[in-house]
Amino acid sequence: xxxxxxxxxxxxxxxxxxxxxxxxxxxxxxxxxxxxxxxxxxxxxxxxxxxxxxxxxxxxxxxxxxxxxxxxxxxxxxxxxxxx
Numbered sequence: 001x002x003x004x005x006x007x008x009x010x011x012x013x014x015x016x017x018x019x020x021x022x023x024x025x026x027x028x029x030x031x032x033x034x035x036x037x038x039x040x041x042x043x044x045x046x047x048x049x050x051x052x053x054x055x056x057x058x059x060x061x062x063x064x065x066x067x068x069x070x071x072x073x074x075x076x077x078x079x080x081x082x083x084x
Contacts, residue, residue, distance in 0.1 A: 013084040019044035033058040034083040037066040
């Protein structure tokens with residue numbers, strides 16, 4: 001289900017790549033959904049879960065590694081966090 005939702009979001013939404021950019025946007029409430037790869041850094045994951053507790057942030061943990069997630073996003077580099 002979550003991979004299908006990710007593929008749909010990649011086609012329809014403006015995607016933000018990277019943990020730091022996602023955290024910046026989450027602080028000001030400009031992010032509604034966050035996708036985390038299986039091997040996301042624990043520090044970034046903790047901060048995203050913190051913002052989830054504060055507001056209306058939907059966090060989806062995927063069962064794919066960052067290299068595979070980067071390939072799904074048609075990037076030539078690993079992506080551990082992406083959001084919209």
